[in-house]
Amino acid sequence: MIARKLTGILWIVVIFYPMLTMCQSRGETGVRGPLVYNKLKEVIKTQNRQRSQYQYQSQSQPHLPPPPPFIQQQNSQHEVPSPYVAPHIPFPLPPPPPNSEHNFQNDQIHQNSNLDSRYEERPPQSTGVSDGFSTRPPRPTKRPITTHRPPVLLDTRFDDRGSSAVRKTLLFDAQISEAMETFALTLLQYFSVQLSTTNFMISPFSIYHLLVLIAEGSSGSTYQELNSKLNLIDLSRTRDFQQYLNLALEQNTADVVLEKFAMLVTDQNRPIKPDYEKLIEKVYDAVVEPVNFSEVDVTTKKINAFVSNLTHGLITETVIREDLFKAQLLLLSGLYFQGKWMNVFNQSFTKTEPFYDSNGNQLGFVNMMFQRGPIAYAAVAELGCHILELPYATTTNTNEATGGIGLSMIIALPRKGLDLIEAINKIYQVGMNKIYKELYTSKVEYEDDEVEVHLPRFEINTSLDVKHTLEAFGITEIFDQSRADLSNINPQYFVSSMIHKTKISVDEKGTTAAAVTTSIFANKATPPKFHANKPFLFFIVDKATRLILFSGQYVKPELY
Structure with a gap:
């Protein structure tokens, strides 16, 4: 109860x-020796090497990075007892050829698909990903964007040492x-x-x-x-x-x-x-x-x-x-x-909708929430996913150099035909910093644009x-x-x-429903749509420390 x-x-x-x-009973064995703290220069070099951007290679010479620990451990002497033996997955999966019909950047809306046919195709000037979603046309950057990963910023309330330390x-x-x-x-x-x-x-x-x-x-x-x-x-x-x-x-x-x-x-x-x-x-x-x-x-x-x-x-x-x-x-x-939520869902807009698998086959129904507003959203080709950030209300001061400090739910919605295991592998290869960077860029370049968000209540x-x-x-x-x-x-x-x-x-709760009204449906160009009506990943992150507090997946529709 x-x-x-x-x-x-x-x-x-x-x-x-x-x-x-x-x-x-047995005696104590082993002595833990002190570990030598790396020099500052070595730390910087290590950080620069880590999480290098995952690049697509040509079809003639595909590059397959070494598999993550998940696969390496499958052949170790410590096997997972049944039923926990994980099936062999060819991590990492080969990236699609740049010019193939499956290229993520060139995915088009399939009008004959029961998953994608309901969405309106974007105007010709839109060059982004349109795998069932409307996307933003490119535009000049309003202000400089940081291209490197900023260091994790500690709250100055807890810093009582000199600047060098x-x-x-x-x-x-x-x-x-x-x-x-x-x-x-x-x-x-x-x-x-x-x-x-x-x-x-x-x-x-x-x-x-x-x-x-x-x-x-x-x-x-x-x-x-x-x-x-x-x-x-x-x-x-x-x-x-x-x-x-x-x-x-x-x-x-x-x-x-x-x-x-x-x-x-x-x-x-x-x-x-x-x-x-x-x-x-x-x-x-x-x-x-x-x-x-x-x-x-x-x-x-x-x-x-x-x-x-x-x-x-x-x-x-x-x-x-x-x-x-x-x-x-x-x-x-x-x-x-x-x-x-910082931007709440209006409960009156929640309605029952079908939920599909990654290939567009209907699995069941969910109660789909809806909101429209200036929300950080990006289609990331390296991940094969649409990424959305839903921040939580907070009184903590924000810092644009780190994309804002606070708690957020980040949702990764794979493109059609890409299952969650493949999507997780891509995120593993690229790193969460790529997601943080793309979301921050979205906030800067499209800070006034609205996004339509459809998310199951679960x-x-x-x-x-x-x-x-x-x-x-x-x-x-x-x-x-x-x-x-x-x-x-x-x-x-x-x-x-x-x-x-x-x-x-x-769910939708958190503030009064009047915070979001029907005035959001103004006569404007069709905004980008983020429609989570198929399996997706979610992360609850603390952006001040870049820690993943919670993570999970939603694959089985339930009416909640």
Whole structure:
């Protein structure tokens, strides 16, 4: 049961916890050596090399970059147990020939298609993508556009050091954000293959955050494995960034609520090491709660009440009695979000419409919301997708150099014939910075133009054991009773399972319906249309830190 009805148009909650159980006692092994912090010059070079723009190659000499970790891990010695074996996908897929009939830039509206025939073709001067969508004609840039990726800008409220030290911190934080983005997109690849016909949402930030907590308690080869997969670089600097995030990601206004939490439920008869407890409380703002695991019913109720309170009653059952039978330590990482759109949907315009697959075959019906206004929109040929940004209302000051600071939902709608797995692979190759850049350019060049947005109203509940996915990713030792070295927590512990629970609801609410009126239908040239009536990807991002807080896909139509 949901304790109360929220007034925000979108609310999200995610719970993620690994279950640690006792293994045979053994001594501490391995010593974590300090990692040398890269010189500023090396950091800049690394950043310039990362996320280089994905270029289409000629048909005669197709260029296939090396596959992402998703495919490389399929042939490793740690195979994903059935039914989690992901089918082989030829990542990355060859790009279409520049002059072929499938060239994204030259896609035309197919009048005989049940998906595209309803849309009016744009005037001849329009040269953009028209895969069932009207597009903008090119126009001169109104003001200079930055062509490089600006560094992640930290909120000056938290900068109390000299300018030189701040500059180094900014660059390093950008490097950590880059590592977290790669991790987030890789996870999305895995889950999109495993759950190709299912609506789902994950919080890569919460998963990453909890793995960092485990890394803090690990030693030896277990730590080295986590370090290489999470790209922790320098753990002391990672701690600095986490402390910044403790402040930067906390928002509680009338329009936006974003709350991050972490909790360790320990067995009072088998305490964890005091140094580890102090570290996670001070640096990661975690709550340590000792309980008696032998009192299963009492402990279950206590944990569920704690999480229900932190998630404002949205998730009332985090664990069940059976989860605690073998558990000796429970780690929880959660993220709660409630936000109102900056540009709201008028509920009176919502109507039932058909929803199609990527090839134009009808799958069912959805309640389609509608709004029209000056919204950032771009058709990105390198991605084969139409990209839309729906910002959330916020009181945070914006900064145009970074495209604005705040929380936004970014929706990627693949062109006809391109499935979501292919689209995710393209985003992985190009990087989110390409999306941020295109959206920012759209804001500058077309700041007064309106876009028609059609988006399904939807709700997604997801509960996953991510253990098998992380094993396929190459994180294996923490799950192996004979190899796990969590000696900085307790040398007898290993991770037996990791449960990831999320919930998201998207609707029109958030402000009064009068904010959008019928006057939007003025006699103007037909505006671009973004019609999400086929499978799409979505991301909830914090633009100040460039972090992907949530990501998911919508492929199965439901009337919500």
